[in-house]
Amino acid sequence: MKVLMFGWEFPPFNSGGLGTACYGLTKGLSNKGVDIIFVLPKSVPVNADFLKIIFGDSIASAKKHYIFNSLLHPYITSASYNSRLSAKGSSIYGANLFEEVNRYSLIAEEIAKQENFDIIHSHDWLTFKSGIAAKKVSHKPLVVHVHATEFDRTGGNGINQYVYEIERHGMHEADLIIAVSNYTKNKIVEHYGVSPEKIRVVHNSVEFENYTLEQASKLKENNKIVLFLGRITLQKGPDYFIYAAKKVLEHYPNTIFVVAGSGDMEKQIIEKVAELGISDKVLFAGFLRGKDVHQAYQMADLYVMPSVSEPFGITPLESIINGTPVLISKQSGVSEVLSHCLKVDFWDILEMSNKIVSVLQYPELHTSLKENGKREIQRFSWDKSAERCLNVYNEALNFAGGI
């Protein structure tokens, strides 16, 4: 089986869950002997070695990849594209985000003409046009993988019509759609007019690893630590976290709330914290990578993911691996597959605070969540997700009349 995959950068160069998911899935597929021609846009000078992370040293002979210069980026918006573009000042890029997406699809078309493959796999809307273009020239089946929809990103307010159209078009042109959760599947059915029969759910996963950093933070000496880690955007619900912090502090004053991440709501959140009079209790850690991420999880007593709409949500799994219990939004895909955690409606600040205080106050609750969570997480593996993905490929090929 040979797959032409339009994907994204991998950790540690990624900026969120999409890169982590692409990496895990690609590695899992590779373990199953699937050949992958990997295409990705990249805005910094290319370090070709990074593909070896997944494909090993035999990459040159067995697997192929294309990396081309682009300003595209998984969580890009029109505005952020424009600021990147003016910073680059180069004429090879599209004049705006949508031209750049079109440029990507032209490159995809060229690659599709030159390569032999059985199936096309596109991750999220920025690559859907490329997938469609590749399908047009090759007549091979297209699988689009939905990691997030415009409705998750915007919370349903201020949908970008152009993005929505690309998503919808991709879903309708695809032979099969992979959704990262039933939650996302329902969103696709509800908002994009797609029949549920066309959608397969492949949950994301995580690889169990033992991370022990054991650099006890000074902060921990007199405080409990509650962590938010994610993009500071509407989708991730940082404002709900801050309101809950205010409520928790009234009851449990020796708590520090750490906000790790960056995003377009950062300024607003910092102002809100000041307005609520809790600036001394909320620390902004900025965008963390690699080891720092594990460090952040490990120093926390609880990780909170208050997302307004989370198609999957890999971070809670990472937190549990690092031995930190999680409180997650019920409006998330990960809540479908994770049992040993606390769950709350993102808007229910009172219940969120109740659960945060309970974990801080009752050590047995913390221990039980931690131990049972670690046990549960060992059942997750990207190989299982890759297996399901492979089944989807086979199904799509059968529809199309076989290899």
Next chain:
Amino acid sequence: MVSVCFYFQVHQPFRVKKHSIFDIGKSSLDYFSDNSESNLNNEKIIKKVAQKCYLPTNSVLLELIKKYPNFKVSFSFSGVILEQFEKYCPEVLSSFQELVKTGNVEILSETYYHSLSFLYSKEEFREQINLHKQLIQKIFAQTPKVFRNTELIYNDELAKEIESLGFQGILAEGHDYILGWRSPNLIYKPQGTTNMKLLLKNYRLSDDIAFRFSERSWQEWPLTAEKYANWISAVNGSGNVVNLFMDYETFGEHQWAETGIFDFLRTLPEYIFKHPDNNFKTPSEVVESYPAVAELSIPFFVSWADIERDLSAWLSNSMQHSAINKLFSLRNKVLSTKNPELIAAWRKLQTSDHFYYMCTKWFADGDVHKYFNPYESPYDAFISYMNVLHDLELKINAINKEDIKKSLSLGLLDTKNSDN
């Protein structure tokens, strides 16, 4: 001769309503009055189970007793379910009273609050047996002679304790791993007792009805009364009694009416009586009729719960242990308030179901614990429970402080001793 001995457990807990950290110190004593649409609403649940199980099953049993004067059954009612019947559906209580009046129904003893008190406080245990006895006498004009502990939790020490309280018999689980080669169809004498009789649950035949009746993948499905009666008759020659112990909710609630469970029950006596050597006996009749064939020692705790048949359903994780230890640590304090409402609330929190809901064993596999859990997770159960317990403790402390103040002002207390 084979005697069929039916014993039905009739119990529903007072489920604790959702209680937040922020409610501590602010809430009223009524921890059990959820009135939402959720499964924490005790009134809603008991009314539902009354319609599906208690009323229809009672009417089948009454019909059977009228038809077969030698058809007999036994029940054990927790005090907390009788309170709920009185409060929410008195018609269910009258229908049980009508059954008991026939004289074919024996009521067993148990702890009023369906508690794990035997493991934590013998005094509390005895007091609850006594409270239960008074309630049964008041409602049913009967005095229990045979004891059955919460969820069939049992060991040798319990048998000794129960003998010292004047009971003649006791019930326990009869799983293979407990009995080894011994048969549950014979009567034993618990080790360390002088005259006690031990009745053991025939778990295969009990579970055929309670768990497997509607299971289509079971090779014996569909189970007919005739086939089942033949299995019972086959015990002739190798045993005296077949103890069929199960939750009363088996009829109509765990096995829905559509499965044919009521028809099965309705026709079972007819087929049992077809064999002339068969009969029905209540536990105390069994105790009187059959000698103990041997002494049996069960030094460790067993129960009828889960595949493990041990205490792990209630006491296997740190949340459960911490909750129950905290609860029993309040005993002296709460009793010294002499406040009946506070004491009753504290005792309602002893019901074993609260700890069952906190069980994390197999939780991710969606097993029966999940099915029977009115909370979203064992963690949610723990949070509400602990918050309520803290609230109760504040109320207890407030009353005790008041008492100390009063006593001081009346010169009743030595100030040096009370000053700590």
